[in-house]
Amino acid sequence: MDVRPELTGAVLDIAQATVNFPQYDGLDSLKDYTKLYPNNWENILPDGPDAGAETNFTQDLFFSMERLSSSPYQVRRLNPSSDSVAFQVDDATAKTITGSTLQSLFSSGRLFYADYRDQKGFSPTNHYGAACDAYFYIDSSSGDFLPLAIRTNVGANLVYTRQDTANNWLLAKIMLNVNDFWFAQWNHLAQTHEVVQIAYMAAIALFALGTVVDQIFPFTGSSAQDYTTDYYKNKGSGRFQPNYFETELEARGLINSNVGPALKNFPFYEDASTIHDAIEGFMTTFVKSYYPTNRAISSDEELQAWVTEAQGPAEAIDFPSTTSTTDLIDVLTHFAHLASTSHHTVNTNELLDISSTLPFHPPALYKPVPTRKGVKNVASFLPPFVSVLDQFVVGALFARPKFAGSQRALLHMFDDPTMLDRMNPKTKAAAAKFQQQMQAFSSQVSAKTFDADGLSQGMPFVWRALDPNVAPYSITT
Numbered sequence: 001m002d003v004r005p006e007l008t009g010a011v012l013d014i015a016q017a018t019v020n021f022p023q024y025d026g027l028d029s030l031k032d033y034t035k036l037y038p039n040n041w042e043n044i045l046p047d048g049p050d051a052g053a054e055t056n057f058t059q060d061l062f063f064s065m066e067r068l069s070s071s072p073y074q075v076r077r078l079n080p081s082s083d084s085v086a087f088q089v090d091d092a093t094a095k096t097i098t099g100s101t102l103q104s105l106f107s108s109g110r111l112f113y114a115d116y117r118d119q120k121g122f123s124p125t126n127h128y129g130a131a132c133d134a135y136f137y138i139d140s141s142s143g144d145f146l147p148l149a150i151r152t153n154v155g156a157n158l159v160y161t162r163q164d165t166a167n168n169w170l171l172a173k174i175m176l177n178v179n180d181f182w183f184a185q186w187n188h189l190a191q192t193h194e195v196v197q198i199a200y201m202a203a204i205a206l207f208a209l210g211t212v213v214d215q216i217f218p219f220t221g222s223s224a225q226d227y228t229t230d231y232y233k234n235k236g237s238g239r240f241q242p243n244y245f246e247t248e249l250e251a252r253g254l255i256n257s258n259v260g261p262a263l264k265n266f267p268f269y270e271d272a273s274t275i276h277d278a279i280e281g282f283m284t285t286f287v288k289s290y291y292p293t294n295r296a297i298s299s300d301e302e303l304q305a306w307v308t309e310a311q312g313p314a315e316a317i318d319f320p321s322t323t324s325t326t327d328l329i330d331v332l333t334h335f336a337h338l339a340s341t342s343h344h345t346v347n348t349n350e351l352l353d354i355s356s357t358l359p360f361h362p363p364a365l366y367k368p369v370p371t372r373k374g375v376k377n378v379a380s381f382l383p384p385f386v387s388v389l390d391q392f393v394v395g396a397l398f399a400r401p402k403f404a405g406s407q408r409a410l411l412h413m414f415d416d417p418t419m420l421d422r423m424n425p426k427t428k429a430a431a432a433k434f435q436q437q438m439q440a441f442s443s444q445v446s447a448k449t450f451d452a453d454g455l456s457q458g459m460p461f462v463w464r465a466l467d468p469n470v471a472p473y474s475i476t477t
């Protein structure tokens with residue numbers, strides 16, 4: 001376990017945040033929640049949250065672009081030839097917001113959908129959550145990726161758009177964030193941990209009654225366990241080959257789509273592909289320098305025994321028969337991708353940096369989902385101070401700020417002298433090249449800032465989750 005220094009830091013930071021309580025002015029307003037950050041969290045969040053997270057969260061583009069950066073695993077483009085629309089938005093409202101009807105957005109491949117309806121019916125904790133689904137669209141004049149409508153699917157099943165009052169629309173976005181946080185965190189167990197380290201679930205203590213999940217989420221620990229298992233087994237997150245980086249993004253119509261326009265900005269793809277390409281480059285040299293032919297792969301008895309075990313007793317889902325150098329390069333690249341880029345996009349430092357930042361991302365609502373659109377003070381739905389502290393402790397359990405600049409950072413993924421000493425010169429050279437590429441990319445990521453339009457990669461916040469000198473190279477436990 002790597003968690004001890006972070007816990008010590010969290011204890012100190014909690015003490016400081018408690019001393020600073022008078023500066024939050026009672027957490028009565030959204031603005032008050034932004035006061036939680038200055039002069040606090042120097043151990044667990046030493047550089048503060050992502051730039052823009054506390055100032056720009058009310059912008060629609062902030063909300064929508066999070067679906068293409070800090071939480072990129074749910075949204076998908078609706079394909080007019082194989083999908084249908086999930087709910088209606090009346091023509092007048094859709095036209096006012098987008099210039100088009102819902103049907104016209106759908107048939108031109110500009111309509112996207114995020115679906116969290118499978119969170120309906122879970123056992124509740126003392127907190128609340130909806131089970132939202134939502135539309136996003138590519139704007140025909142600006143090309144921006146923006147939200148269109150959010151439906152709650154509980155209670156009065158209200159549909160919100162930005163035609164509602166600012167408070168109501170903001171609460172709708174927060175309700176979706178609650179569902180998305182639940183999805184992102186439990187799905188990440190299914191999609192990365194369970195695929196990479198199948199025994200992980202046995203060791204995890206998060207789900208126990210009265211612990212982490214029950215304290216800060218809307219649904220219980222056993223619901224989280226069921227949800228994770230469902231995603232792993234039935235909803236595709238446990239599949240091996242179909243979740244290859246580009247294959248999976250193509251399946252959701254986010255890259256190389258044969259309908260509709262391309263996304264103008266796709267920060268997750270932009271950053272993750274740089275790392276993925278470099279990993280693939282290393283694996284290509286590594287595999288080809290040891291296996292000159294496909295025959296060398298198919299006749300390696302130990303390798304084939306491993307594949308047989310993965311496909312058989314280990315019950316890995318859609319694990320490929322590995323009969324060519326390309327197959328093995330893909331398998332190894334995918335393991336490294338899952339354990340690094342894929343994981344750290346939605347977990348590790350990212351929780352405190354952006355995806356659980358308050359006031360926009362509470363892990364649960366602290367008042368029931370409204371049955372009418374009369375919300376006056378959105379802050380009344382947010383966690384009280386004692387729950388804020390719980391939330392920061394949970395974030396701190398997963399954050400690894402002290403790995404920044406250390407040997408545990410992603411750019412050192414293949415930088416293991418004991419391993420490299422036993423490897424051939426081509427592999428050693430490939431490891432050195434990977435490190436150089438990642439060092440250069442780290443310089444780019446750490447230099448990200450807002451442009452003249454107040455945007456970074458087309459977003460009103462600066463997303464640095466995949467800095468290879470900050471994110472770890474492995475799944476942390």
Ligand SMILES: [Fe+2]
Nearest residue numbers: 188193343347
């Ligand atoms: Fe994790």
